[in-house]
Each structure stands twice: as structure tokens, then as C-alpha cells.
Amino acid sequence: MVVPYKHEPFTNYGSQENQDLYKAGLETVSSYLGEKYPLIIGGERIFTEDQIVSVNPSNHKEVIGSVSKASRELAEKAMQVADTTFNTWKKVKAEVRADILFRAAAIIRRRKEEFSALLTKEAGKPWNEADADTAEAIDFLEFYARQMLSLKDGIKVESRPGEYNRFNYIPLGVGVVISPWNFPFAIMAGTTVAAVVTGNTVLLKPASTTPVVAYKFIEVLEEAGLPAGVVNFVPGSGAEVGDYLVDHPRTRFISFTGSKDVGLRIYERASKVNPGQIWLKRVIAEMGGKDTIVVDKEADLELAAKSIVASAFGFSGQKCSACSRAVIHQDVYDQVLARSIELTNELTIGNPEERTINMGPVNDQAAFNKVMSYVAIGREEGRVVTGGEGDDSTGWFIKPTIVADVAEDARLMKEEIFGPVVAFCKANDFDHALEIANNTEYGLTGAVITNNRANIEKAREEFHVGNLYFNRGCTGAIVGYQPFGGFNMSGTDSKAGGPDYLVLHMQGKTTSEML
Ligand SMILES: NC(=O)c1ccc[n+]([C@@H]2O[C@H](COP(=O)([O-])OP(=O)(O)OC[C@H]3O[C@@H](n4cnc5c(N)ncnc54)[C@H](O)[C@@H]3O)[C@@H](O)[C@H]2O)c1
Numbered sequence: 001m002v003v004p005y006k007h008e009p010f011t012n013y014g015s016q017e018n019q020d021l022y023k024a025g026l027e028t029v030s031s032y033l034g035e036k037y038p039l040i041i042g043g044e045r046i047f048t049e050d051q052i053v054s055v056n057p058s059n060h061k062e063v064i065g066s067v068s069k070a071s072r073e074l075a076e077k078a079m080q081v082a083d084t085t086f087n088t089w090k091k092v093k094a095e096v097r098a099d100i101l102f103r104a105a106a107i108i109r110r111r112k113e114e115f116s117a118l119l120t121k122e123a124g125k126p127w128n129e130a131d132a133d134t135a136e137a138i139d140f141l142e143f144y145a146r147q148m149l150s151l152k153d154g155i156k157v158e159s160r161p162g163e164y165n166r167f168n169y170i171p172l173g174v175g176v177v178i179s180p181w182n183f184p185f186a187i188m189a190g191t192t193v194a195a196v197v198t199g200n201t202v203l204l205k206p207a208s209t210t211p212v213v214a215y216k217f218i219e220v221l222e223e224a225g226l227p228a229g230v231v232n233f234v235p236g237s238g239a240e241v242g243d244y245l246v247d248h249p250r251t252r253f254i255s256f257t258g259s260k261d262v263g264l265r266i267y268e269r270a271s272k273v274n275p276g277q278i279w280l281k282r283v284i285a286e287m288g289g290k291d292t293i294v295v296d297k298e299a300d301l302e303l304a305a306k307s308i309v310a311s312a313f314g315f316s317g318q319k320c321s322a323c324s325r326a327v328i329h330q331d332v333y334d335q336v337l338a339r340s341i342e343l344t345n346e347l348t349i350g351n352p353e354e355r356t357i358n359m360g361p362v363n364d365q366a367a368f369n370k371v372m373s374y375v376a377i378g379r380e381e382g383r384v385v386t387g388g389e390g391d392d393s394t395g396w397f398i399k400p401t402i403v404a405d406v407a408e409d410a411r412l413m414k415e416e417i418f419g420p421v422v423a424f425c426k427a428n429d430f431d432h433a434l435e436i437a438n439n440t441e442y443g444l445t446g447a448v449i450t451n452n453r454a455n456i457e458k459a460r461e462e463f464h465v466g467n468l469y470f471n472r473g474c475t476g477a478i479v480g481y482q483p484f485g486g487f488n489m490s491g492t493d494s495k496a497g498g499p500d501y502l503v504l505h506m507q508g509k510t511t512s513e514m515l
């Protein structure tokens with residue numbers, strides 16, 4: 001009997017014991033810095049000359065590891081292995097598949113601080129953010145395992161006298177899982193195991209700036225008993241390996257999380273039926289956001305400022321759910337802006353290996369350049385009232401930046417920045433605020449801070465986002481509690497961590513037997 005699902009608690013780093021554990025995690029990670037990692041195809045370790053070098057974004061001279069890079073030939077080899085392994089894996093009982101996930105969760109729980117410390121080193125996550133990423137990876141394993149157990153016998157359908165009808169789910173085939181660097185553990189692991197527990201085999205292409213944590217996760221799956229060939233680890237260039245696998249006629253589905261541009265490219269390419277292909281590929285695509293916190297005039301203004309600052313600058317604003325627009329009723333705009341500036345100025349920025357650091361670096365030089373270019377745009381489109389400076393000499397650090405008095409149709413209000421920059425925009429009234437909140441092509445998260453019940457109900461109906469929160473920030477969905485995914489150009493709204501997610505990786509089969 002499996003105990004009911006409960007999300008993994010976050011670690012209290014106020015305790016000395018937990019601080020010591022985290023430091024021990026950092027030491028463990030330091031002991032393997034700079035190692036070389038192979039591809040894994042059918043359990044075989046393959047080293048290539050061409051390598052992806054993963055560096056610490058807080059200190060770009062520190063190499064986290066060098067990971068072998070798949071060529072098209074190796075991607076083809078991996079596809080053949082995954083395709084063959086599907087014939088055996090699809091017949092493994094759902095209980096056995098689920099048990100592997102439960103076991104993997106237990107292994108990660110035992111190595112929690114090591115994984116979190118690795119996320120600090122490889123992705124620049126402060127302790128609490130790294131801990132949340134690790135906890136979410138555990139949650140996905142625990143939640144999807146239970147979901148599979150509840151789906152394994154199908155869904156009851158009606159039968160008439162003399163007839164026995166059944167409706168069951170069967171797996172799809174080979175899935176290509178393409179993951180982003182910003183939740184390099186949770187999203188990479190969650191998307192991989194959702195495909196695996198439903199009986200599919202996987203080619204995992206992790207993001208190129210965070211491949212080491214993905215390799216460590218594959219080791220966990222192996223230790224948990226996952227047979228060789230079920231998950232094949234094929235890091236590589238998106239353009240080369242990504243396109244090749246997306247186009248491949250034996251690819252049955254693609255599970256992608258990342259930017260709108262790449263998501264659209266995948267969606268379009270996957271729609272083409274290539275020679276030898278006998279199915280329509282399925283695409284799960286979770287993409288970007290331009291997420292808004294709306295503040296009403298009847299609201300707890302301290303809560304509003306705290307929610308904006310935490311959602312805008314948590315993990316340097318590098319969450320698809322991050323608040324990049326604060327839309328505030330004109331009557332309270334000045335107060336919320338002033339308090340948000342004060343709170344922002346209290347944030348500590350630096351190498352997140354130090355526990356007291358609130359905000360670390362951005363991901364890489366490209367991210368640094370992009371975010372700084374939006375800061376420059378912000379100077380033209382509004383008033384930079386705090387932050388606005390960057391330093392890429394040792395790591396890619398950008399001060400948390402507030403741009404005030406931005407017009408509702410400005411670029412800063414429309415385009416995903418994916419960094420620590422938030423635009424403040426004044427609304428005439430609550431209806432106007434909702435209109436501004438909806439004026440983007442995205443529709444991922446949003447929050448409304450208000451004490452007005454009628455306005456809560458209005459927003460519930462009219463604020464068009466996949467994840468809408470009231471009187472809290474707009475980040476931090478919990479697996480199994482707040483299924484996560486967005487509308488419009490934010491993706492296919494697949495709702496990771498939700499009750500419908502696994503079904504996207506399967507096909508329904510009806511059998512009807514005359515008795
Ligand atoms: N909606 C969500 O749940 C969610 C979650 C996390 C991140 N995101 C979004 O992800 C983006 C940040 O992540 P990113 O910078 O890693 O995104 P990205 O689109 O640059 O890369 C995502 C993945 O796609 C791969 N890729 C690149 N080109 C490819 C191609 N032609 N074919 C196949 N794969 C290819 C990359 O190597 C990487 O593994 C942001 O836009 C963010 O909003 C969305």
C-alpha cells in the first residue's frame with residue numbers, strides 16, 4: 001500500500017545542522033568538479049572528443065564538468081536502441097515501473113544536499129531555490145508513480161448485456177525529452193520520468209549549460225533499477241541533434257520545455273510527416289511567459305510589494321513564472337513602488353554558495369547580454385529606479401532592476417526578458433489592470449493582490465493564464481497541488497504535476513468483447 005502523496009518539505013536553513021549538511025553537499029560536489037562525462041546509450045558509456053563544457057555562472061573559470069556531445073550518428077544509434085528497448089519496456093508492469101520512480105526518489109532524498117549544492121554550482125541557484133528544485137524533482141517522481149498506479153487498469157466504461165467493454169492506456173513509443181537550464185533538475189527529471197513510467201523509452205537531451213546534474217540523475221535511475229536503453233542520455237546542440245531527433249520518423253512524441261522560439265520550431269517540424277513515419281507526432285511544449293502581478297487599490301500593500309519582489313527576483317527572474325510586470329492601481333502605485341524599491345535594495349547579490357546571498361548570477365554570457373540590452377531599453381521606456389548595473393568579470397551578475405512608469409504597450413511589457421528586471425505600470429482601475437495583464441501573447445502565470453471579493457471573482461474569470469494566484473506571488477507551483485502550464489504562446493497547457501499529465505504520454509485503447 002502506497003502512502004498518500006505529500007509534497008517534499010523545504011529545508012529550514014536556519015538550523016545549523018541543515019547548514020552543515022549543505023556545506024557537506026558543496027564539498028561532495030567540489031570533489032568531482034571538472035570530471036568528464038560520457039553519453040549513455042543502451043547503458044554503454046560513450047566518450048566523444050567534442051565536449052560541452054559546463055561552467056559555474058558565478059565564476060566562469062570554474063568548470064563543473066565536460067560532457068560528451070552527441071553527433072547525428074550517435075543520436076541515430078540512441079534512437080535505434082530506444083526503439084528496440086520499447087518492445088520490452090512497454091511490457092513491464094506499471095507497478096514495477098512505478099517502483100523504480102519511488103526508489104529513485106528515495107535515493108535523491110538521501111543525497112538531497114549534494115544535488116542542491118550541484119544546482120548552486122552549475123545553475124547559480126541560492127540555497128532555497130536549489131532546495132526547491134531538488135524537492136520538486138522528488139515530487140515529480142513520487143507523484144507520477146502514484147498517478148501511474150491509478151491509471152494502470154484504465155478507466156471504467158459502460159457495458160451492455162452480453163458485451164464487455166474496456167478502456168485502457170498503452171504507451172506511445174520513443175519520446176524525445178528536451179529540457180531547459182532554469183529547472184535543470186526538476187523539469188529534466190519530471191519530463192523524463194513521466195515518459196518512462198507510462199511505458200515509453202526516452203532520448204534525453206538536457207540543456208547545454210546544465211548537463212552534469214542530468215547525468216547524475218541518470219546514474220540515480222540506473223541505481224534504482226531502470227533497465228539499460230529505457231533512458232538514453234544524448235546531450236548535444238539543439239540545432240544539430242535536436243532537429244535530427246525531432247524530425248526522426250521513429251520519434252513518437254516530443255516533450256519540450258524552453259523558449260517560445262524553439263518550441264514553435266519544434267511544433268512546426270514535428271507536424272511534418274517524414275518518409276517511413278506512420279503516426280502523427282505528439283508535442284508537449286511548455287514555453288515562455290510574461291507574467292503579471294496586479295495590485296488592486298483595496299489590498300495589503302506590504303504583501304503586494306513582497307510578492308512582486310520575491311516573484312521578480314527569485315532565481316534572478318529566470319523562471320517562466322517570474323513576475324516581469326507589476327500592474328498597479330493608480331491610487332496605490334507610488335506606495336507599492338516605493339516599498340518594492342526598499343525591499344529590492346535589501347537583497348544581497350553574489351555567489352550563492354554563501355547562505356546569506358538572496359540572488360545569484362544569470363545563466364551565461366548570452367543571458368547577461370540579453371538582460372542588459374533590456375535594461376537599456378528600460379532606460380528609454382521608463383525610469384530605472386533601482387539596479388540597472390551588471391558585472392560579468394567573474395560571474396554573470398546583474399543587480400535586481402525595477403523600471404517604473406512603463407507604458408502598457410512598451411516592449412518591456414510584452415517581451416520575455418528572463419532576468420532580474422521588472423516593469424511597473426500604472427492602471428486607471430481594476431478593469432484596466434486586467435486588460436493590461438491580458439495584453440500579451442503569453443498566458444502562463446499571474447497573481448492578483450486584492451481584498452475585494454468581487455474583483456477576485458472577476459479575475460478568476462477574465463485573467464487568462466494557466467496558473468492564477470490570489471494574494472501571493474506568481475511563482476512556486478507545487479507538484480500535485482498547483483498543476484503547472486500556460487495558455488496561448490506559453491505552450492500546450494500540459495499541466496506538469498497535474499492529474500492529466502501522464503495521459504499525454506499514452507494512447508487510449510478500447511476493447512469490446514462479445515460474451
Ligand atoms: N512553461 C514552462 O513550464 C517553462 C519552464 C521552464 C522554462 N521555460 C522557458 O524556457 C526558456 C528558458 O530555457 P532555455 O533558455 O533553456 O530555452 P531554449 O528554448 O533555449 O532551450 C530549451 C532546450 O531546447 C534545446 N534546443 C535548442 N534548439 C533546439 C532545436 N532546434 N531543436 C530541439 N531542441 C533545441 C536546448 O538545447 C535546450 O535543451 C524561457 O523562455 C522559459 O520561460 C518554460
Ligand SMILES: N[C@@H](CCC=O)C(=O)O
Pocket residue numbers: 182183318319320321474475476477478484
Ligand atoms: N513551476 C515553476 C516555474 C517553472 C519555469 O520556469 C513555478 O511555478 O515557479
